[in-house]
Amino acid sequence: WILILDYGSQLTQLIARRLRELHIYCEIHPFNVNLEDVNTPEPGGIILSGGPKSVNDEGAPHLQKEILDWDVPILGICYGLQLLAHNEIPGSVEQAEKREYGRANLLIDNAEDLLKAIPNESVVWMSHGDHIHALPPSYEIIGHTTNAKVAAVRHKENQIYGVQFHPEVAHTDHGKQILQNFAYDICDLKGDWTSESFIEEQIASIREKVGDDKVLCALSGGVDSTVVATLIHKAIGDQLQCVFVDNGLLRKNEFDSVMDLYTRDLHLPVRGVDASELFLERLEGVSDPEKKRKIIGNTFIDVFDDEIKHDGDFKYLAQGTLYPDVIESVSFKGPSATIKSHHNVGGLPEKMKLDLIEPVRELFKDEVREVGRALGIPAHFIGRHPFPGPGLGIRVLGEPTKERLDLLREADYIFVEELKKQDLYDEVWQALAVLLPVQSVGVMGDERTYEFTIALRAVTSRDGMTADWAHLPYEFLAHVSNRIINEIQGINRVVYDVSSKPPATIEWE
Numbered sequence: 001w002i003l004i005l006d007y008g009s010q011l012t013q014l015i016a017r018r019l020r021e022l023h024i025y026c027e028i029h030p031f032n033v034n035l036e037d038v039n040t041p042e043p044g045g046i047i048l049s050g051g052p053k054s055v056n057d058e059g060a061p062h063l064q065k066e067i068l069d070w071d072v073p074i075l076g077i078c079y080g081l082q083l084l085a086h087n088e089i090p091g092s093v094e095q096a097e098k099r100e101y102g103r104a105n106l107l108i109d110n111a112e113d114l115l116k117a118i119p120n121e122s123v124v125w126m127s128h129g130d131h132i133h134a135l136p137p138s139y140e141i142i143g144h145t146t147n148a149k150v151a152a153v154r155h156k157e158n159q160i161y162g163v164q165f166h167p168e169v170a171h172t173d174h175g176k177q178i179l180q181n182f183a184y185d186i187c188d189l190k191g192d193w194t195s196e197s198f199i200e201e202q203i204a205s206i207r208e209k210v211g212d213d214k215v216l217c218a219l220s221g222g223v224d225s226t227v228v229a230t231l232i233h234k235a236i237g238d239q240l241q242c243v244f245v246d247n248g249l250l251r252k253n254e255f256d257s258v259m260d261l262y263t264r265d266l267h268l269p270v271r272g273v274d275a276s277e278l279f280l281e282r283l284e285g286v287s288d289p290e291k292k293r294k295i296i297g298n299t300f301i302d303v304f305d306d307e308i309k310h311d312g313d314f315k316y317l318a319q320g321t322l323y324p325d326v327i328e329s330v331s332f333k334g335p336s337a338t339i340k341s342h343h344n345v346g347g348l349p350e351k352m353k354l355d356l357i358e359p360v361r362e363l364f365k366d367e368v369r370e371v372g373r374a375l376g377i378p379a380h381f382i383g384r385h386p387f388p389g390p391g392l393g394i395r396v397l398g399e400p401t402k403e404r405l406d407l408l409r410e411a412d413y414i415f416v417e418e419l420k421k422q423d424l425y426d427e428v429w430q431a432l433a434v435l436l437p438v439q440s441v442g443v444m445g446d447e448r449t450y451e452f453t454i455a456l457r458a459v460t461s462r463d464g465m466t467a468d469w470a471h472l473p474y475e476f477l478a479h480v481s482n483r484i485i486n487e488i489q490g491i492n493r494v495v496y497d498v499s500s501k502p503p504a505t506i507e508w509e
């Protein structure tokens with residue numbers, strides 16, 4: 001495996017993504033991690049990330065020199081490289097006359113190892129204010145650009161390498177090859193980390209951790225919790241108990257169809273709980289989006305708490321926490337850089353004194369999907385669009401009454417059904433309908449109507465952080481609009497949302 005020491009770059013997660021794509025297991029830890037906590041098993045390689053500071057700044061994140069004695073290959077990227085140089089000769093790094101941001105042409109001086117199988121001239125992506133003006137004599141240059149004499153280096157005796165550019169970004173043409181050269185050839189790692197090996201390892205470690213104890217898992221109907229439950233069930237069978245709560249804010253037929261999948265296809269021990277009345281009661285008269293979210297979250301905890309009192313004696317709570325929730329970029333505000341623990345079921349573990357089991361906390365979303373496939377979860381379920389925890393509660397703008405939720409449920413159903421029928425469902429990242437709390441005038445037959453408006457939203461995105469509105473065909477939108485207005489009494493107008501994120505968000509609340 002490869003240890004990535006994080007010096008605070010926005011790009012550190014990308015290093016991990018690229019290595020995972022090469023089937024290399026890796027973990028990101030803060031630069032000042034206690035090395036004793038991460039040296040068993042000993043990593044096969046270490047990468048020092050980039051970072052926003054200058055190595056010359058007072059209190060700048062430092063190099064833990066012990067790693068140089070570990071006899072493990074090291075690759076420094078940007079700040080990481082500068083740290084290595086600065087460590088040998090303080091003062092060898094200084095502010096560059098010309099800051100260098102964006103594309104540059106890498107010219108290769110030595111293609112023996114790190115820069116093997118890369119064209120003599122290729123595009124790399126730079127982002128730095130400092131540069132190395134005096135390379136310590138123990139290093140030699142293996143690549144340069146017009147602006148940076150020292151673009152890629154290697155140590156003359158030890159397996160220590162450095163690049164001034166960022167191989168982890170897509171704009172660096174052969175970045176992945178460079179990381180592959182480092183991982184496969186220099187570190188001699190095999191690239192055998194796959195979904196199957198992950199599942200095997202997890203099953204063994206869950207068995208060992210849990211022993212004869214009982215594990216509780218809250219299912220949301222989403223991919224992450226379903227993968228977690230399936231994995232744990234494979235490991236410990238019916239020592240696992242799952243709970244799936246109907247909060248009255250789910251899509252049409254969702255509760256029944258997901259319960260079916262859980263019990264019939266996946267054979268999970270799951271208890272369905274209908275708490276829809278309680279949720280709607282507590283949401284009465286509430287229209288502020290943040291208040292709605294809080295009420296929904298707290299009610300969930302109460303329902304869950306009540307439910308598990310029946311079964312008692314659980315030692316563990318299983319959660320679908322993902323890697324992006326776990327890693328927090330190093331903060332320079334003080335010495336106490338902490339890793340954030342993200343509680344999907346906010347507050348429950350503390351309240352109930354349960355220990356957490358988070359088997360996918362080292363995975364990215366697409367890796368969870370792959371593990372899900374390998375576990376035999378049906379493809380149509382794995383490919384489902386994301387759905388927010390507060391559900392339709394934040395898609396009925398204003399107060400989510402039962403009547404309005406029912407109107408929205410029907411419209412959402414038609415929209416999604418048509419997307420699937422016309423093979424557009426997988427083309428968009430997320431699609432949803434929103435019920436606007438405004439009424440407008442229409443005419444149906446000879447009658448004047450005064451009814452609600454449905455907004456349709458479909459976006460393309462990679463990760464939900466940024467998104468563009470999906471350019472769905474006009475004919476398709478016309479057809480969906482017709483169906484919604486004709487089939488749902490209470491809706492007389494349909495609009496399509498053509499805003500991108502940012503500045504808008506995907507959801508309307």
Ligand code: XMP
Pocket residue numbers: 293386387388389390430464465501504505506507508509
């Ligand atoms: P926004 O609206 O912030 O949404 O662009 C980005 C993604 O996050 C989902 N989302 C939520 N998921 N609880 C969740 O579990 C929430 O409160 C929540 N709000 C937004 C949204 O559906 C989209 O996929």
